[in-house]
Structure formats: C-alpha cells, structure tokens
Amino acid sequence: MISIEVKDMTCGHCEATLRKVIAAVDASAAVKVDLSARRLQIESDEDPVQFLDAVRAAGYSPAAVGTVTANAGEAKEKRGCCCR
Template sequence: MEFEVKDMTCGHCAGLITKVIKDVDQSAMVHVYLDQKRVKVVSETSPDEFLHAISEAGYSPISKD
C-alpha cells in the first residue's frame, strides 16, 4: 500500500511515521521516499489502521491505492 504525506518534510518526520507504522504492525516493511512525500508499506494490516496512526501522529496521509 502507498500513502502520500504532503506534510512530511524532513528526516524526523520520516522517522516518526516509520515508528507509528511499526507500532501498528511490527513486521511491516516500510519504505519512505521523502523527496516524493510518499510512504510504501508492505503489511497484511488494513490501510485504514495506518492512515489513522499517521493522522494521530499529526500528519495528513492520503491513500494512493
């Protein structure tokens, strides 16, 4: 699944988003493309759970799937 996170602007943002995704699913594979403001996640968990977690961290994710 892929999310666009337009308000992800730096390495700290990328790290925090990675952390909240791992908090939802510790085994998730997370790929952050800061220059494209995109996050790819490989997981069996529902995209809605990740959208909620990223939103709770203060960001505005949009599902791109």
C-alpha cells in the first residue's frame, strides 16, 4: 500500500484530477481517497515515486507517508485545483 498525503487536495475536483493521474501511472491501481484527511492510498506494484511525480506534475504538493522518497522531481510550477 502506498500512502500519499496531499495537503492541497481540497475538493471533489481535486479528487477526480488525482484519480486520473494515478490511473495514468497504473490503470489497474486501487485508489482510496480520504478527502478530509487529504490522503491517497494506492494499491499497486508500480514504483511509488512514479505516483509522487504524477501528483506533483498535476500541480499538487504530495508528501509520502512511510518509506517512499517524497522529494523526487520537485515541481517548478504550481498549478493545482480551481479552488485554491
């Protein structure tokens, strides 16, 4: 299980966007979203860093919970959701 905290995930639009970027990395990944805790839980055999990079590329600020390295490929530009 890969657990990623996304503090700037604030609404259903953010959730939908992040589900799409996770699916782009692994279409068969099982994703649980806890919007109130601002956390993604991903069940996948893919490299966890790929998910962090994908979330970051979508304009969000992910932080790995656990053993994943969270600083791979820092985003240069912040985009993100329409409500931030």
